[in-house]
Amino acid sequence: MKIFKLILTFTLILSIIGCESETKEETASISGVTDVTVDFGSTFDPLDGVTATDSVDGAILSSEIVVSGTVDTNTSGTYTLTYTVTGSDGKEVTATRVVTVSEEPLECGDNREEVNGECVVVDQDLEDIKNALSETSILTNYQLVVLITNGDDSYEMTLSFDDQLALFEMGENDVVYYETTTSGIKAYIKQGDSYVVETVDQIEAFSFYEELDPKWFTKTGDYFLLGSQHISTISGMITDYMPDGAMNNFKVGLKDEYLEYFMFNVISGDETYLLTFTFDMIGEVDLELPTV
Amino acid sequence: MKKILIFILLTVFAFGAFEAPSTYAFFRVEEETKETVYVEGIRHTKIVGSINNDGKITRQVMNYLGANVGVDSNLKIVVGDNYYNHQDENGKWGMFNIHGLIENVHSRYDHFEVLAGVNGDFYDINNTGRPVSAHIRNFEVVQRGDTTTRPLVGFKDNGEVVFGLPQFEGYELLVFNDEGQLKNKLDVAHINSNPLNDSEISVYFDNYLSALPAELEKVYIDGIDTKITESNGNYYGKGVFASETTEDEGIGENQFVIVGKNFNQDNLITETDTVVVQVGVTGTFDGVRFALGSDRQPLVIGGAVNAGLNAGASWNFPAPRTAVGVKADGTVFFVVVDGRNKPMGMEGVTLPELAEIMFYFGAVDAFNLDGGGSSTMTLKDIESGEYMILNTPSDGRLRSISNGIFIVKGEHERVPDPIPSWPDTRDQLTEPTNIYVDQNNVLRFNEVEGSISYSVLINGVETIIQDNELLLDLEVGIHEISVRAKGGVDYKSSDYTTSFLYQTYPNDINLLIDMIKDYTQSSIND
Numbered sequence: 001m002k003i004f005k006l007i008l009t010f011t012l013i014l015s016i017i018g019c020e021s022e023t024k025e026e027t028a029s030i031s032g033v034t035d036v037t038v039d040f041g042s043t044f045d046p047l048d049g050v051t052a053t054d055s056v057d058g059a060i061l062s063s064e065i066v067v068s069g070t071v072d073t074n075t076s077g078t079y080t081l082t083y084t085v086t087g088s089d090g091k092e093v094t095a096t097r098v099v100t101v102s103e104e105p106l107e108c109g110d111n112r113e114e115v116n117g118e119c120v121v122v123d124q125d126l127e128d129i130k131n132a133l134s135e136t137s138i139l140t141n142y143q144l145v146v147l148i149t150n151g152d153d154s155y156e157m158t159l160s161f162d163d164q165l166a167l168f169e170m171g172e173n174d175v176v177y178y179e180t181t182t183s184g185i186k187a188y189i190k191q192g193d194s195y196v197v198e199t200v201d202q203i204e205a206f207s208f209y210e211e212l213d214p215k216w217f218t219k220t221g222d223y224f225l226l227g228s229q230h231i232s233t234i235s236g237m238i239t240d241y242m243p244d245g246a247m248n249n250f251k252v253g254l255k256d257e258y259l260e261y262f263m264f265n266v267i268s269g270d271e272t273y274l275l276t277f278t279f280d281m282i283g284e285v286d287l288e289l290p291t292v
Numbered sequence: 293m294k295k296i297l298i299f300i301l302l303t304v305f306a307f308g309a310f311e312a313p314s315t316y317a318f319f320r321v322e323e324e325t326k327e328t329v330y331v332e333g334i335r336h337t338k339i340v341g342s343i344n345n346d347g348k349i350t351r352q353v354m355n356y357l358g359a360n361v362g363v364d365s366n367l368k369i370v371v372g373d374n375y376y377n378h379q380d381e382n383g384k385w386g387m388f389n390i391h392g393l394i395e396n397v398h399s400r401y402d403h404f405e406v407l408a409g410v411n412g413d414f415y416d417i418n419n420t421g422r423p424v425s426a427h428i429r430n431f432e433v434v435q436r437g438d439t440t441t442r443p444l445v446g447f448k449d450n451g452e453v454v455f456g457l458p459q460f461e462g463y464e465l466l467v468f469n470d471e472g473q474l475k476n477k478l479d480v481a482h483i484n485s486n487p488l489n490d491s492e493i494s495v496y497f498d499n500y501l502s503a504l505p506a507e508l509e510k511v512y513i514d515g516i517d518t519k520i521t522e523s524n525g526n527y528y529g530k531g532v533f534a535s536e537t538t539e540d541e542g543i544g545e546n547q548f549v550i551v552g553k554n555f556n557q558d559n560l561i562t563e564t565d566t567v568v569v570q571v572g573v574t575g576t577f578d579g580v581r582f583a584l585g586s587d588r589q590p591l592v593i594g595g596a597v598n599a600g601l602n603a604g605a606s607w608n609f610p611a612p613r614t615a616v617g618v619k620a621d622g623t624v625f626f627v628v629v630d631g632r633n634k635p636m637g638m639e640g641v642t643l644p645e646l647a648e649i650m651f652y653f654g655a656v657d658a659f660n661l662d663g664g665g666s667s668t669m670t671l672k673d674i675e676s677g678e679y680m681i682l683n684t685p686s687d688g689r690l691r692s693i694s695n696g697i698f699i700v701k702g703e704h705e706r707v708p709d710p711i712p713s714w715p716d717t718r719d720q721l722t723e724p725t726n727i728y729v730d731q732n733n734v735l736r737f738n739e740v741e742g743s744i745s746y747s748v749l750i751n752g753v754e755t756i757i758q759d760n761e762l763l764l765d766l767e768v769g770i771h772e773i774s775v776r777a778k779g780g781v782d783y784k785s786s787d788y789t790t791s792f793l794y795q796t797y798p799n800d801i802n803l804l805i806d807m808i809k810d811y812t813q814s815s816i817n818d
Contacts (some may be wrong), residue, residue, distance in 0.1 A: 146808055148801060155801055159812045166816040168809050171795065173728060178813045185813055190734070192726035203814040241807040242800065267801045275804065 027055040030065070030133025033095040039102045044071050046081050056088040071099045081165040128254055130214035131222050135261040136279065137210040143281040149274045162287035177289055188290055195290045206237045207263045208253060208277065219251070242268050258282060307716035317346030319648040329429055333367055334359045334408050334699055336671055336682065340637065343609050345645050347552040349638035350610065355682045356653055358625030358701050361450035364672075366701055369624055370404060371429060371582035372397035372410065373695040378516045378546045380418070385519070387421035388694035390668045392717060394679060397698055400430075402815040404700035406679075408671045410626040412613050413585040414605065415694030416664045422521065423694045425585020426458050428577065431707070433570040434759070435519055435526045436460050442511030443590060444658050445616055446576070446583035446699075449704045454655060455619045459575035463527065465493065465550060470564040470779065471747070480569060483527050486551075496525055496543060496571050499559035509555040511536045513567050515546040529569040533561050558715055562807075581704065584695055586659035595656045601644050604660055610640035612667040612686045616697060617655030626697065627653060628669040632686040640686075665691045671799045704789035706756075709781045720784040721777040724760070727792045735762045739787065747776045749788060770795045 030048040031273040046067045069081040079099045086092050097168040108119030111126055114248065121127045144159040157170035175190035178200075185202050188195045217224035228248065235247035245268045253260040263276040325368045337356040342349050359367045374396040375390040388396075402479040404662020413423040424436040426444055438690035446454040463480035470551035481492035484500040487508065496504060497520050504510060522525055529548040536556055543549055543730065548569065550561070561567055579585055587604040591597070601607065616798075618624055628651060641649065643660055650658035665687035668681045711718065724737040724746065724763060735748065739760045748755045748762055750773050755762065764771075774788040797805065 032538070041548070049520075098653070127589065148804055150801070155797065155805070157805070157808060159808070161815060164816065166812050168405065168812040171793070173792075173794070174805075176809065177810075178816055188815070189731070190728070191730060192728035194726070204809045205814045206811065207815075208811070241803045241810075245800075245803075266804065271800060273804065274423050274801065275808075 014016045025055075026091035026093055026200075027050050027057075028060065028085045028091065028093040029053055029055070029087040030083050030085055030093055030095040031259045032123045033081075033083050033097045035098040035100070037087045037100040037102055038071070038073055039236065040073060040076055042073050044073050044099065044101075046071065046099075048082075050083060052083075052084055052085040052093075054085075054087045059086075060085050069084050070102065073101050075100045076103045083239050087207055100220050124223070125219040126217075129217050129219075129252070131257055132252075132259050133209060133214055135257045137207075139258070139282060141283050142279055145280055147274075147276045150271060160281070160287055162285045163288040167287055175289070179289060188292065190290075197291075197292050206234075208217065208234060208237070208264075209259065220251075223253045226252075238266055242266065244268055255279075299795050303670045304615075314720050317337070318344075319346065319645070319652075320810070321649065321652050322349075322798050331671060331674060332701060333365065334433055334671070336672065338448055338682065339429065343641065343649070350639040350641070351634070352552040352629055352641065353636070353638045353684070354627060354629045354649060356625060356627050357669060357671060357682070357699065358619075358623050358653075359408075360451075360621065360623045361447075361699070362622050363449075365451065366703065367407070367443040368404070368449075368451075368700050368702065368704055369453075370397055370401065370406075370698045370700050371427070371447070371584045371695060372400075372406075372409070372698050373423075373427065373429065373521070375434070376420075379518075381521065383521075385419070385421045385694070387415070387694060389690035390670050390681075390690050390696055391623055391679060391690070393693070394469045394670070397700065400557060401700070401702070401736045402707075403524055403705065404702040406672065408626075409669075409696050410616070410726065411666045411668045411693045412697055413443075413689075414587070416574035417666075420674060421692070421694050423585060425476055426573075426583060426603045426817075427585075427695060428573070428580060428583035428748075430530070431579075432530065432568055433460075433573055434528050435521065435552070436524075436571045437466055437526070437585060438524050440586055442585050443659060444577060444583045446580035446788075447624075448580055449707075451624075453622075453624055453657075454576050454580060454583075455586075455659060456575060456576045462573040463569060464569040465495065465544075466570070466696075467560055468566045468568070469562075469711070470566075471708055472566075473708040475716070476560055476734040481551075483525070484545065484637065484774045487553070490553040492641075493550060493555055495527070495529070496549045497529060498541060498543045498545055498547055498553065504543075504549060504551060506540070507538055508551050508553055509536070509538055509557065510544075511550045511556050511561050512538070512552065513561075514543060515548055515550050516566075518546055518548065522777030526571070527569065528571075529567075531567055534561045535566060536561075539618065543685055560714065586616070586661055587643070589643075589660075590657065591643065591650050592617060592658035595620075597644075597647045601647055605641050605663060607643040610642055610645075611664050613642050613643070613646045613663040614661040614667045614669070614685075615646055615650050615658050616661060616811040617650045617653065619654045620656050622701070623654075625653060625655070625709045626668050626669060626707065632664075632684065633684060636684065638684060638686075645803070659809065661697075662693065668693070668696075693794050713779055716784065718782065718784045721779045721786040722774045723786045723789045724777055725789075727775055727789060729764060729794050733764045735773065735775075736760060737762055737775055742779060742783050743777035743786075744779045744780035744782075747778055747785070747788075749774045749776075764794075766794075766796045768796050768798050 025064050030052045038044045047062050052065050066084045071079040084094045084095045086271045104132040106114045111122050112119040140163050146157045148155040160167040165182045168176045177188035179186045185200050187198050187200045215231040216227050238247045248265050250264040252262040266273045293504045317757045323339050326339045335358050340352050354366045361367045372393045374392045376386045397406050425442050427434045465478045465480050467475045480495050482494040486505045488493045512534040514534040515531040517530040567804045605769045613629045615627050629641050630638035669682040673680050721740050727737040729735050744758050771792040771794045775790045776788045777786040779785045
């Protein structure tokens with residue numbers, strides 16, 4: 001019986017010893033895994049600030065930290081990341097964190113500011129001319145009626161544009177079509193009842209309104225006036241043709257989303273000419289080359 | 293010996309006969325100063341000195357102007373006047389000084405530039421200003437004159453100078469189309485009196501106060517130019533169609549009426565024609581463009597001084613004189629000798645002395661023109677454009693005269709060939725097509741087969757061109773251009789095309805247009 005007691009005691013001891021060894025601490029541990037909020041669109045490194053050590057072996061390399069889960073900083077929301085390391089005792093240690101990607105911020109852009117979480121236009125006039133300049137300068141189908149006035153005298157011509165074709169008309173007889181081809185510009189010049197075709201030197205592109213900064217204009221009454229300090233941006237064109245000429249009072253008017261007209265004075269000697277270019281037939285021009 | 297003596301005597305006699313002391317007066321020009329300048333091919337010589345006329349010495353100042361006006365020369369002779377288109381209420385033709393005449397030459401013939409000239413025919417100085425003899429202006433006999441006993445001097449287009457007594461026949465009616473082609477020439481049987489049969493036509497001028505003959509066809513002409521001298525029965529009329537009727541509408545001021553049985557039923561006279569009624573000229577002066585009268589007797593005839601000179605304007609008294617002469621080489625020249633101004637060495641000459649002076653200057657033929665205070669000679673100062681008076685007019689001022697002879701620079705207007713027959717059966721040419729002005733300002737159009745030339749009308753002013761292109765040099769503005777093909781003898785000319793409007797711009801505008809054209813090109817597919 002004593003034996004029986006002895007066996008029972010031994011077994012009890014053994015089982016106590018066994019129980020003691022199973023509750024002993026793991027050697028690995030992880031730190032720096034805390035919940036965090038990151039900016040929308042920012043760069044997020046899951047291992048940034050995360051370290052792991054082993055109580056026996058010392059530091060565990062970050063390459064040995066296994067991260068499961070991903071964070072998309074371009075999508076706001078919460079993401080759960082789990083970090084796992086294995087200690088020298090062979091035991092795994094894990095830690096988890098919640099990463100919150102913040103809401104996408106408002107990008108109001110030029111001439112806008114945020115008001116109550118919404119972008120609003122700061123200067124409507126600037127906005128109007130900016131749009132009009134931009135919309136008009138990309139037109140490929142429109143007409144310009146040009147009027148030169150000098151005192152009681154006036155001279156009118158019409159410029160029409162339809163994609164690869166353009167047409168200059170002044171009266172019945174001064175009529176020239178221009179065509180862009182891969183080999184250059186062809187001019188179809190009216191001569192009486194027929195046309196002659198010439199290949200003409202390409203003119204270095206020049207622009208009256210297309211390159212102007214909308215901020216250079218000031219709305220005055222129902223038109224926009226180009227600041228005189230910026231007139232030199234385009235007045236070189238005039239002096240190319242009229243060496244003694246000068247340009248001033250460059251104005252534009254708007255209609256719908258386009259320019260309605262642009263106009264300016266050209267001064268040559270004692271004479272002042274007013275040139276007015278009025279837009280018309282937007283999207284409605286249909287040019288066909290004349291038969292030669 | 294006797295034979296020898298006879299031979300010697302005969303020889304002496306024979307030589308003596310040829311070299312006998314002259315019974316002619318001798319004549320010398322003693323030049324104290326002689327200055328010669330040339331202006332555009334015209335020679336001007338001024339001689340200050342004296343003449344020795346058979347021992348009578350007088351001090352003289354004489355001016356010579358001469359030019360070769362042959363067919364190759366760009367200098368021509370024009371007889372100019374400044375007559376009113378119609379005599380005024382006092383019957384005056386109009387007298388003007390030489391500047392007024394020059395102005396009118398320029399206004400009548402814008403293709404001529406007057407370079408020099410002198411006064412012309414004798415005239416009714418105290419009243420009407422009408423010249424004494426015939427006045428032929430651009431082939432038109434403006435008047436026959438009071439007399440046919442004075443020589444005329446005429447100037448043909450080829451530079452030939454003709455002279456002699458004029459010969460006239462009855463009146464004639466000339467009808468020219470709008471190109472100046474003679475359509476038909478008809479005899480006018482009567483002026484201001486009725487036709488005597490069905491084939492006659494009569495012309496009535498506005499001095500005719502009775503009724504026109506009933507029932508006959510009447511074509512009323514609005515006179516552009518009329519000259520009526522009842523006293524010597526001289527009539528001239530030039531005008532355009534006004535109306536046609538058998539009724540007597542009364543002759544309006546400056547109108548004339550052509551009357552005849554069934555006259556103009558063939559549409560001879562249309563609204564675009566020009567009608568001339570004039571006295572017909574035959575003989576020497578037929579086809580002469582300009583002619584005017586001279587004094588009673590020539591100064592130099594056929595290379596010799598007119599030895600029988602015994603009549604004419606105060607012929608044997610010294611006076612200022614003007615004469616016209618022709619040299620053997622065709623040079624036409626004028627001489628003005630000043631007079632009535634002895635203190636300045638201008639004593640003046642008689643007609644025989646003038647004849648000697650013309651001979652001295654090389655005249656083969658020469659004629660006296662009006663002299664005295666009328667004697668005036670002018671030459672253009674090319675630099676200033678002013679007309680200098682070369683002589684010293686004896687009135688102390690420029691006299692208002694009747695007509696004058698001028699040396700002009702330019703070419704005569706070509707006389708269009710007449711249409712071959714009337715009625716006109718020629719086919720009409722088609723109008724030129726495709727008129728345009730190219731980038732170099734050249735007017736162009738399609739050729740019309742059969743045309744001899746083209747008439748380009750720019751703002752109503754005609755230019756005749758041989759080819760179908762014309763370089764335009766137009767003032768700034770809008771110009772109305774139309775063109776017709778001229779058919780000459782073989783074809784009726786085309787009608788004028790409808791007007792083509794061509795605008796020329798000030799230089800600045802041209803530059804701006806170029807810029808805008810380039811902008812058009814540079815903005816394609818912008």
